[in-house]
Amino acid sequence: MIERRDLLIGGACFAAVGLGAALRPSRRLSLLSAAKLGPLIPRRVGRWQARNTAELIVPQIPGSLADRLYSETVAQIYEPIDRAGPAIMLLIAYGATQSDLLQLHRPESCYPALGFALEERHFTNLSLPADDPVPAVALTATTSTRTEDIVYWTRLGEYLPRTAAEQRLARFRTALNGVVADGVLVRASLLRNRDGPAQFKVLAGFLTDLVKAMPAADRKVLVGTSRAKRMYKG
Template identity: 30%
Template sequence: MNSRRTALVVMAAMLGSAALADWARPTIKVSDSFKNFKLDAVFPKSFGDWRVDENLPVIVPPPDQQAQLDKIYNQTLARTYVNREGARVMLSVAYGGDQSDGLTVHVPDVCYVSQGFRMGETRDATLQVSGDIVIPVRHLMMTMGPRLEVVTYWVLMGDEATTSNTQRKWVSIRYGLKRQIPEGMLIRVSSINPEMDKAIPLHKDFINQLMLAMPENQRDRVIGRVSVKKDDSRS
């Protein structure tokens, strides 16, 4: 009798735990509040001293890689911009409305290496934009044969710009406690340059002018609203 009663208690506890886990599972997609969100509309083709270089073709990923990207992201954008001095910067943006996994698969640290690049120097820094707003960024030196490409990127997870998987997991947990599924965006700026110290100021100028050209509500969707403080980096 006691064993039967114990078994019933255990079964009830298991069913209760399963029901609680099912109830607590995030179901509210933040992206549903922004159904008309389009990367083409958010990122202008011309701003400040920069214009899209129409003479350069857009580089399309291989079909197998594109298929994998389509599973993770809802929208992607790839452009090359040029300024009056002839300096070129490549912009790549990927947006996903359901990013409970933290956008860990295709950060440049991983996807460049998977394409045959070798990762050299890396730097984590903060970049000041639009007054006293700063965003955490990661700089990478990627090489493949004679090609030396400096990359600057950040990942927007929910309302916070991040550079590490740990940060993204914490943001995901923070949203999950409210039963929300955060949206995410990977923003990558890069240029062909053998010297990181020369490429970073160019990237900073590009990003600053881009953010200044965006309406505040759109800018928040790209750099987040969490980090607002003085810039104390050299980037």
């Protein structure tokens, strides 16, 4: 005779199998309409102009973690056209597949791994036309010789998660819909004197200008479809 406990255990096992099948992605979602992201990123952003430099080239080592995580990385230095103010470092990392094994790495984990201490961190919103802000994170990373202010955001499918927990939830929601989504991390940073004021507003203004300077049809790869459409209408 089958005991009730065995039925419960068996039922739980079948439920787990069913859930696993339901979470098995059946299609991909990519908001990158072009073959490459790099050509879509403008060299003129507001009052900043991209410098012709190889300083921020990110090498792709076959088989490395970065090579597996990201399909493409765009790195560039932008300088104020009037030479008034610091240069801004832009890094955009795009991954065609976001899963439990392959997912965007946030600066909160990357910078400490490189020996930086995180001294300040808070949430912020980047203002876009049509009153549809982008949820972003501002933080300061320091070493004994370097102080770097950073503003960044991430997109996973149509979600813009601000924390690792939100990122896991976004991945779960897309999986429930049978989707493997793409993802992007957009990060701007600059160096400043340790005793000087934080430059988060400068970085936020640069990133806002970056999105506005992109072709309207391609902004979705950075901010998602709905924000891009409302921005276009606005």
